[in-house]
Amino acid sequence: MTSVxxxxxxxxxxxxxxxxxxxxxxxxxxxxxxxxxxxxDKEKAKLEKEYQKSDxxxxxxxxxxxxxxxxxxxxxxxxxxxxxxSREKIHTVKENLQACKAxxxxxxxxxxxxxxxGIEYKHTLELLEKINQLKEVxxxxxxxxxxxxYLHATELLVSSLKLGSTSLKEVEALKDLRSELDLKKQQLHxxxxxxxxxxIYVTYLDAGQEMVTSRLIRQGSYRENTPNSVDxxxxxxxxxxxxxxxxxxxxxxxxxxxxRSDKLSNDKVEEDLTATNPELDSHxxxxxxxxxxxxxxxxxxxxxxxxxxxxxxxxxxxxxxxxQLVPSDTSHPLVxxxxxxxxxxxxxxxxxxxxxxxxxxxxxxxxxxxxxxxxSD
Numbered sequence: 455m456t457s458v459x460x461x462x463x464x465x466x467x468x469x470x471x472x473x474x475x476x477x478x479x480x481x482x483x484x485x486x487x488x489x490x491x492x493x494x495d496k497e498k499a500k501l502e503k504e505y506q507k508s509d510x511x512x513x514x515x516x517x518x519x520x521x522x523x524x525x526x527x528x529x530x531x532x533x534x535x536x537x538x539x540s541r542e543k544i545h546t547v548k549e550n551l552q553a554c555k556a557x558x559x560x561x562x563x564x565x566x567x568x569x570x571x572g573i574e575y576k577h578t579l580e581l582l583e584k585i586n587q588l589k590e591v592x593x594x595x596x597x598x599x600x601x602x603x604y605l606h607a608t609e610l611l612v613s614s615l616k617l618g619s620t621s622l623k624e625v626e627a628l629k630d631l632r633s634e635l636d637l638k639k640q641q642l643h644x645x646x647x648x649x650x651x652x653x654i655y656v657t658y659l660d661a662g663q664e665m666v667t668s669r670l671i672r673q674g675s676y677r678e679n680t681p682n683s684v685d686x687x688x689x690x691x692x693x694x695x696x697x698x699x700x701x702x703x704x705x706x707x708x709x710x711x712x713x714r715s716d717k718l719s720n721d722k723v724e725e726d727l728t729a730t731n732p733e734l735d736s737h738x739x740x741x742x743x744x745x746x747x748x749x750x751x752x753x754x755x756x757x758x759x760x761x762x763x764x765x766x767x768x769x770x771x772x773x774x775x776x777x778q779l780v781p782s783d784t785s786h787p788l789v790x791x792x793x794x795x796x797x798x799x800x801x802x803x804x805x806x807x808x809x810x811x812x813x814x815x816x817x818x819x820x821x822x823x824x825x826x827x828x829x830s831d
Contacts (some may be wrong), residue, residue, distance in 0.1 A: 584622060588614055588631060595638060602732055604646060605725040608746040611639055643752050647759055650743045654805040655767045657733065659798055740805075741812050748816040757813065757824050764827075771798060 484497050516523065558565070591614045598607035618632045723745040725732065733739045747756045772795060779791050810826060817824045 581621065581625075584617060585625065585628065588617060588622065588628065592631075592634060592638070599642070599645070601727075603725060603727055604642075604649070604732075604746050605723065605742045606727065608642065608749045611635065611642060612749050615639065639750065643747070643750055643755075646743050646746050646750075646752075647756060650740070650756070650760075650809070651763060651767065653733070653736070653740060653743070654802060654809065655771065657736065659771075659801055737808060740808050741815075744809070744812040744816045745819075748820040748822070751820075751822070753813065753817055753820065753822050754824050757826060760809070761827050768799075768802075771795075771802075 481497070481501070485494060591610060595607050595610055598604070598610065615632075615635055618628060618635065622628055723738070723741045725738075725742055729735075732742070744753075744756070747753055775794055775798065776791060779787055779794070810828070813824065813826055816822075817826075
């Protein structure tokens with residue numbers, strides 16, 4: 455490092471150039487005009503006297519301000535050392551920065567490679583987490599289906615199929631799992647249609663059977679205590695949903711004015727995972743089934759299937775009701791048959807009103823065009 459020059463003492467105050475030059479010219483003229491050495495000696499003595507006087511005044515000033523001068527010189531010395539140290543540090547920092555820049559330039563490709571590897575590892579970890587989640591889907595799906603939690607099962611299945619066909623599409627090890635999920639999608643579609651058909655043609659009728667029977671008793675053409683009564687015969691030919699269940703389902707039906715709409719005003723369909731039997735809430739259960747069909751993009755197929763099965767199910771109902779009335783002790787079997795069929799058709803009409811309402815909402819929600827049937831069909 456180059457040596458720093460020693461600080462010099464600042465110059466004293468300078469007199470006015472005019473005054474200084476005038477005094478000097480006066481001395482020169484005096485010495486030039488002097489004719490003898492005596493005059494020159496006098497002028498020299500005068501100058502020496504003035505010099506001694508000025509030197510004495512200077513010594514007095516230094517003596518008076520000795521402490522201030524000492525403090526100023528010490529502060530100046532410290533400041534000079536601090537400035538020199540700062541210069542050395544700045545020079546060192548500049549050299550270090552230049553060295554770092556050179557090293558980074560040499561390792562630029564390596565750093566870029568490490569950065570890209572970090573991104574790849576992060577993406578790989580995300581894929582592994584998704585794969586582990588996808589492997590657990592069949593078990594979770596089975597649990598939901600066993601508990602008849604169809605909405606959660608459908609949402610899980612749809613999200614898993616979407617995941618398997620997008621970010622995990624190129625994973626060859628998941629080929630069998632994707633095939634299994636596609637098969638479960640088809641099975642779920644069949645189960646949903648079976649549940650919906652059963653709810654329309656069995657659950658509603660079972661819940662309203664006591665009302666139909668009470669009307670026949672009031673007409674006097676039906677004996678409630680007959681061993682081979684219609685109610686007993688029907689229990690033998692159709693699956694019973696239990697007394698407590700019929701009571702709960704009946705609470706959600708209005709057999710005179712059609713299905714109640716207290717929960718149908720909600721746009722969002724919700725499913726209670728704590729419910730042991732979701733079918734007890736008939737309106738919400740139908741909404742869940744149709745929402746699941748919408749998530750599976752099967753609404754048009756569902757409408758067509760309901761149209762096709764309508765005549766078959768009604769003929770089955772007529773045949774089943776006829777067989778139930780054959781062994782019964784009734785005086786007007788044909789009248790009783792027509793009365794019972796009319797009441798049952800009314801219940802089925804109420805069920806279809808609910809289904810049509812939910813189909814329209816689901817089609818609007820999922821932006822799907824469907825040819826909805828009406829009651830005249």
